[in-house]
Amino acid sequence: MKRIVIAEFMDEAAVARLRARHDVLYDPRLVDDGARLHREAPGADALIVRNRTQVRGELLDALSRCRAVGRLGVGLDNIDVPGCEARGMRVIPATGANALSVAEYVIASAMLLLRGAYASTAEVAAGRWPRNALSNGRELSGKTLGLVGFGAIGQLTSRLAGALGMHAVAFDAAMGAGHPAFAQHGVRCCATLDALLAQADVVSLHLPLVDTTRGLFGAARIAAMKPGAVLVNSARGGIVDEAAVAQALREGRLGARRSTCSTASRSRPRRTSRTAPTCCSRRTSRA
Ligand SMILES: NC(=O)c1ccc[n+]([C@@H]2O[C@H](COP(=O)([O-])OP(=O)(O)OC[C@H]3O[C@@H](n4cnc5c(N)ncnc54)[C@H](O)[C@@H]3O)[C@@H](O)[C@H]2O)c1
Numbered sequence: 001m002k003r004i005v006i007a008e009f010m011d012e013a014a015v016a017r018l019r020a021r022h023d024v025l026y027d028p029r030l031v032d033d034g035a036r037l038h039r040e041a042p043g044a045d046a047l048i049v050r051n052r053t054q055v056r057g058e059l060l061d062a063l064s065r066c067r068a069v070g071r072l073g074v075g076l077d078n079i080d081v082p083g084c085e086a087r088g089m090r091v092i093p094a095t096g097a098n099a100l101s102v103a104e105y106v107i108a109s110a111m112l113l114l115r116g117a118y119a120s121t122a123e124v125a126a127g128r129w130p131r132n133a134l135s136n137g138r139e140l141s142g143k144t145l146g147l148v149g150f151g152a153i154g155q156l157t158s159r160l161a162g163a164l165g166m167h168a169v170a171f172d173a174a175m176g177a178g179h180p181a182f183a184q185h186g187v188r189c190c191a192t193l194d195a196l197l198a199q200a201d202v203v204s205l206h207l208p209l210v211d212t213t214r215g216l217f218g219a220a221r222i223a224a225m226k227p228g229a230v231l232v233n234s235a236r237g238g239i240v241d242e243a244a245v246a247q248a249l250r251e252g253r254l255g256a257r258r259s260t261c262s263t264a265s266r267s268r269p270r271r272t273s274r275t276a277p278t279c280c281s282r283r284t285s286r287a
Contacts, residue, residue, distance in 0.1 A: 002046060003022070003044055003046075004024045004047075004048060005043075007047065008049050008052060010072060043065075045066060045067055046068040047068075047070070048069075051078050056083060060083050066089050069089055073093065076208065079091055096152050099156050102156075103157040106160075106232050106234055110140060111140055114143070114230060115137040140164050141164060142167075145169070146190075146197065148193065151172070154206035158187045159185060167188075168185070173207075176189070197226070200226065205234065208235070215238070217233075222248045223253065230256045230257065233258075234259070245257050
């Protein structure tokens, strides 16, 4: 019987299925108890994590007989993938498992941000009715959606956007204009990220957090966006420079921004600034 250590929250029914065939240690608190996780690691044939357990360094060294690292989600920025592979461990993400959930979140965010009505909740709750301020809401239909990263989630988002009358354009560092996914989804490929930013009313990020994408959306990139465009980041907090976003919001250059994640805290996103018209929300799914 193989020993499986599950260090973060997992659906109980799925844990039960594993328990029927394997020796399972399931404790979602393990991620916060590094010493215990380290003690359990040498006995594990497989380790299952979400995005908080850092599978690298000493933990990786301690996983001496582990052959597989399961990732309940998609982004692999918490896992040293080359290090795992060098030790003969397969890294298995749950590709596509929450893609629809994220794509719906992006569309809902774009609607909220362009419409702007959500921002008046506090005023309405306080008994006011800021009708004039709400009359400038924008429609999604006819707007251009710029997808940065055109993998599983980017492609699914383009389908939902198309159904609402949006025009989608995309930039993907690994996909040239001839890639069949663009024609399949009726999406125009942009040769550069700046070409995308120059035309998108909604910019949505769907790329991994790696060394080359960390801080990709700094002040210069944000300045290259169309005036009044909105930014939705459902990828990873570290891709966007939050201080630069807050400054652009205060100066009115950026229409609005919504994010499922922040650099400071993955599990508890915070307001970037008390004065900036920005909106954070909890993650779309337990990715
Ligand atoms: N918020 C959430 O709950 C949630 C859930 C799932 C995934 N995610 C994040 O979304 C990201 C995308 O997920 P996916 O399933 O679409 O992944 P994917 O691997 O299918 O697609 C990612 C795409 O990004 C492209 N890319 C890489 N570097 C780029 C760059 N510098 N510029 C432009 N494109 C680049 C890749 O070529 C790839 O096509 C994940 O890496 C993860 O960080 C978030």
